[in-house]
Amino acid sequence: MTLFDFLQRLLGRQKPSGTLAKERLQLVLAHDRSDLNPELLEQMRREILEVVQRYVEIDLEEGDVSLETEDRVTALVANLPIKRARPLPALVAAAAAVGMAEAPDGEPAPQELAVPLASEPTEDPAAADRD
Amino acid sequence: MDAVTSAPARIILICSGKGGVGKTTLTANLGIALARLGERTVVLDADFGLRNLDLLLGLENRIIYTAQEVLAETCRLEQALVKHKQEPNLALLPAGNPRMLEWLTPEDMQRIVAMVAERADYVLIDCPAGIEDGFKNAAAAAREAIVITTPEVSAVRDADRVIGLLNTRGVAPVQLVLNRVRPKMMASQEMLGVDDVTDILALPLVGLVVEDEQVIVSTNRGEPLTLNGNGSPAAKAYQNIARRLRGEDVPLEDPSKARRGLRARLMNKIRKTTGLF
Numbered sequence: 351m352t353l354f355d356f357l358q359r360l361l362g363r364q365k366p367s368g369t370l371a372k373e374r375l376q377l378v379l380a381h382d383r384s385d386l387n388p389e390l391l392e393q394m395r396r397e398i399l400e401v402v403q404r405y406v407e408i409d410l411e412e413g414d415v416s417l418e419t420e421d422r423v424t425a426l427v428a429n430l431p432i433k434r435a436r437p438l439p440a441l442v443a444a445a446a447a448v449g450m451a452e453a454p455d456g457e458p459a460p461q462e463l464a465v466p467l468a469s470e471p472t473e474d475p476a477a478a479d480r481d
Numbered sequence: 482m483d484a485v486t487s488a489p490a491r492i493i494l495i496c497s498g499k500g501g502v503g504k505t506t507l508t509a510n511l512g513i514a515l516a517r518l519g520e521r522t523v524v525l526d527a528d529f530g531l532r533n534l535d536l537l538l539g540l541e542n543r544i545i546y547t548a549q550e551v552l553a554e555t556c557r558l559e560q561a562l563v564k565h566k567q568e569p570n571l572a573l574l575p576a577g578n579p580r581m582l583e584w585l586t587p588e589d590m591q592r593i594v595a596m597v598a599e600r601a602d603y604v605l606i607d608c609p610a611g612i613e614d615g616f617k618n619a620a621a622a623a624r625e626a627i628v629i630t631t632p633e634v635s636a637v638r639d640a641d642r643v644i645g646l647l648n649t650r651g652v653a654p655v656q657l658v659l660n661r662v663r664p665k666m667m668a669s670q671e672m673l674g675v676d677d678v679t680d681i682l683a684l685p686l687v688g689l690v691v692e693d694e695q696v697i698v699s700t701n702r703g704e705p706l707t708l709n710g711n712g713s714p715a716a717k718a719y720q721n722i723a724r725r726l727r728g729e730d731v732p733l734e735d736p737s738k739a740r741r742g743l744r745a746r747l748m749n750k751i752r753k754t755t756g757l758f
């Protein structure tokens with residue numbers, strides 16, 4: 351540690367490099383670990399479509415499920431254009447199939463579901479830089 | 482070595498992802514340490530593109546055959562195993578010849594390891610760097626693994642990749658060795674701490690090896706530190722790993738905390754005796 355670094359740390363202006371290393375690793379590993387291989391992604395896509403199809407008719411040609419990364423957060427993004435909701439009896443059957451007591455209200459599901467795979471850590475050094 | 486075995490052999494892969502973090506050094510030292518504890522141990526050099534386990538063990542001039550000839554049945558296993566002169570419980574088996582990189586498949590590896598395991602208590606497999614074919618071959622026969630890393634971002638990241646692969650292969654247990662620890666830098670938080678690394682990788686720690694010049698000296702000589710009761714910190718660390726593997730309860734001490742503890746104790750004493758601050 352140089353004298354300059356020491357003073358910076360004393361004044362609370364600089365984090366020790368070990369701490370920085372841990373924060374950087376946690377971010378990069380969250381990303382590495384969520385890196386699904388194409389085979390698994392395809393299987394997940396099929397299964398998600400299957401479940402969604404029980405509730406609504408979707409346009410299979412236009413449907414898309416993918417992993418997107420922005421600002422070091424990876425999200426599972428499903429873009430599923432809905433043709434129409436299923437009639438009520440079908441909905442009840444679908445709900446029963448997944449073990450729900452009642453069918454959800456007739457409103458169509460939101461068109462885009464974004465599920466963050468790697469939650470942003472409370473302290474993001476990159477965010478501090480952006481400010 | 483006799484052919485009768487009681488318990489099945491422990492087949493342990495020594496791997497890291499990143500190169501140059503201490504796999505081969507650990508394999509050689511752990512092999513000798515286990516042998517000295519009475520375990521019949523075979524170290525298998527699966528890094529045969531860049532083999533150097535023979536060099537670290539001082540056996541480089543005694544290799545005639547490799548696993549390759551054993552599998553081709555041009556020699557017997559006993560002929561290919563290179564027994565260590567001073568530590569006859571230890572033998573080295575080179576996986577192959579660097580000029581013939583193409584021969585080995587995961588099935589070859591399983592066959593040769595099964596043969597070796599019949600006459601050993603421990604089989605340690607020195608894995609090549611990377612996560613490609615060399616890793617897959619080396620890992621094919623492993624039941625358990627030791628992942629070795631240093632407290633550096635790139636080494637820890639690569640270790641994480643390897644741990645993921647070991648998990649999908651069902652290799653268990655997977656334990657961690659943290660190598661080249663510098664207690665001073667850790668205490669001043671200018672290096673990833675022991676807890677940082679174990680938190681991130683979420684593996685049980687089976688050993689801590691400090692940065693130790695004696696490692697280089699012993700490599701120059703071709704005599705692993707564990708061979709002649711060398712009392713250096715790294716030698717003790719390797720011996721302790723061997724004992725923990727056998728199920729002995731050997732406490733693990735974080736050297737950076739021991740240091741801090743000493744300073745804290747001293748400050749406490751000053752505070753008490755002087756009544757200052």
Ligand SMILES: Nc1ncnc2c1ncn2[C@@H]1O[C@H](COP(=O)(O)OP(=O)(O)O)[C@@H](O)[C@H]1O
Binds near residue numbers: 497500502661693715
């Ligand atoms: N604890 C240690 N202290 C000092 N040097 C070490 C230590 N562990 C390994 N080394 C050195 O690091 C280098 C790489 O070690 P090696 O075992 O060949 O790594 P790998 O097999 O993972 O490529 C060697 O020069 C070795 O002497």
Ligand SMILES: [Mg+2]
Binds near residue numbers: 505506533
């Ligand atoms: Mg090596």
